[in-house]
Amino acid sequence: MKAIVYKKFGDSDVLQLVEQPIPTLKADQVLVRVKAFSINPMDWKIRKGEMTLMSGSAFPKHTGTDFSGTVEATGSSVNGLKKGDKVFGVVKNMMKEGASAEYVAVTSSLVWKKPENISYPQAASIPVVGTAAVTALEKMGDITSQKILIIGASGGFGMFLLQLLKQRGAKVTAVTSSQGAEYAKKWGAHSVIDYTKTNVLSNNALYDTVIDLSGKIGYDKAKQIMKAKALYLNPTPKPIEIPMSLLKNLLRSKKHRVILSNPSTKYTDVLLGAVKNGLLIEVNKVFQFDQFREAYQYAEHGGYSGKVVIQMT
Numbered sequence: 172m173k174a175i176v177y178k179k180f181g182d183s184d185v186l187q188l189v190e191q192p193i194p195t196l197k198a199d200q201v202l203v204r205v206k207a208f209s210i211n212p213m214d215w216k217i218r219k220g221e222m223t224l225m226s227g228s229a230f231p232k233h234t235g236t237d238f239s240g241t242v243e244a245t246g247s248s249v250n251g252l253k254k255g256d257k258v259f260g261v262v263k264n265m266m267k268e269g270a271s272a273e274y275v276a277v278t279s280s281l282v283w284k285k286p287e288n289i290s291y292p293q294a295a296s297i298p299v300v301g302t303a304a305v306t307a308l309e310k311m312g313d314i315t316s317q318k319i320l321i322i323g324a325s326g327g328f329g330m331f332l333l334q335l336l337k338q339r340g341a342k343v344t345a346v347t348s349s350q351g352a353e354y355a356k357k358w359g360a361h362s363v364i365d366y367t368k369t370n371v372l373s374n375n376a377l378y379d380t381v382i383d384l385s386g387k388i389g390y391d392k393a394k395q396i397m398k399a400k401a402l403y404l405n406p407t408p409k410p411i412e413i414p415m416s417l418l419k420n421l422l423r424s425k426k427h428r429v430i431l432s433n434p435s436t437k438y439t440d441v442l443l444g445a446v447k448n449g450l451l452i453e454v455n456k457v458f459q460f461d462q463f464r465e466a467y468q469y470a471e472h473g474g475y476s477g478k479v480v481i482q483m484t
């Protein structure tokens with residue numbers, strides 16, 4: 172089968188298409204013929220060598236976490252899935268078994284049936300950012316009377332988070348570029364701040380929860396726009412921040428909490444419920460498999476809303 176790998180850190184030109192054997196199936200696994208996989212910022216952060224503490228420096232590395240496709244075969248202990256089922260899911264370790272391949276063998280607990288009313292590219296867009304959005308929602312606690320600020324709201328994560336908050340009646344301000352404003356409003360933002368025109372830090376508003384999906388602000392700056400007792404959610408923590416934020420929170424009223432997306436059936440059920448209730452999955456652009464370098468360049472460059480997906484040809 173064909174798979175995308177890289178043998179050194181770098182830009183998208185280090186990505187190569189290679190031939191490798193179709194993975195062999197363990198008893199608890201499902202072999203999926205991939206139809207689409209989505210691109211996440213984590214793909215290029217690891218590929219560029221920005222997360223070596225987590226990724227290590229061994230090569231070759233695979234890439235791609237969430238996928239959709241059809242079941243090709245099931246292991247002997249798998250129940251509830253059969254050949255031909257339309258599914259979506261996540262691989263456990265993208266560097267070893269990336270979703271950017273013609274086939275993936277995945278533990279059956281990380282594969283779910285695809286609803287008929289969403290496409291393969293939409294389904295492949297759900298798990299990583301969708302789970303992160305539900306996790307953020309859990310950390311926010313009671314959102315009824317909160318003023319919430321989402322910085323970088325028009326990407327994949329923001330798309331899910333805004334709509335989950337809207338379905339629960341929350342009041343959200345979104346920070347986006349000019350092109351992203353239209354999407355943030357459509358997804359449920361009450362007001363939008365265009366970061367190319369207004370600095371959110373000098374806008375004289377205070378929030379109960381601030382989440383920075385752009386990675387451009389950070390806790391220390393965000394403190395100035397947080398109420399006395401407020402929450403900052405960090406989806407891009409440095410490893411040291413995970414234990415440190417717990418310790419420091421003991422002494423501060425403006426809390427800092429990290430978000431780590433860990434897809435599971437519990438989160439997928441919430442997300443599929445939200446899709447049933449009208450959550451839109453906006454796929455900005457679908458590239459064909461042989462356009463993979465172009466696809467990663469496009470996704471990494473930014474300036475679009477929603478998700479970017481690669482489809483098998």
Ligand SMILES: NC(=O)c1ccc[n+]([C@@H]2O[C@H](COP(=O)([O-])OP(=O)(O)OC[C@H]3O[C@@H](n4cnc5c(N)ncnc54)[C@H](OP(=O)(O)O)[C@@H]3O)[C@@H](O)[C@H]2O)c1
Binds near residue numbers: 350406472
């Ligand atoms: N911890 C976890 O488990 C987890 C899971 C998923 C994602 N993440 C992280 O969460 C972040 C968001 O993920 P994503 O998939 O939504 O990424 P994304 O699709 O790239 O979205 C990021 C958004 O930030 C916007 N942006 C760029 N510069 C900005 C600025 N100065 N001010 C405000 N907005 C700005 C971009 O809009 P324009 O391009 O229009 O400027 C883009 O829409 C990424 O860092 C990702 O790695 C973490």
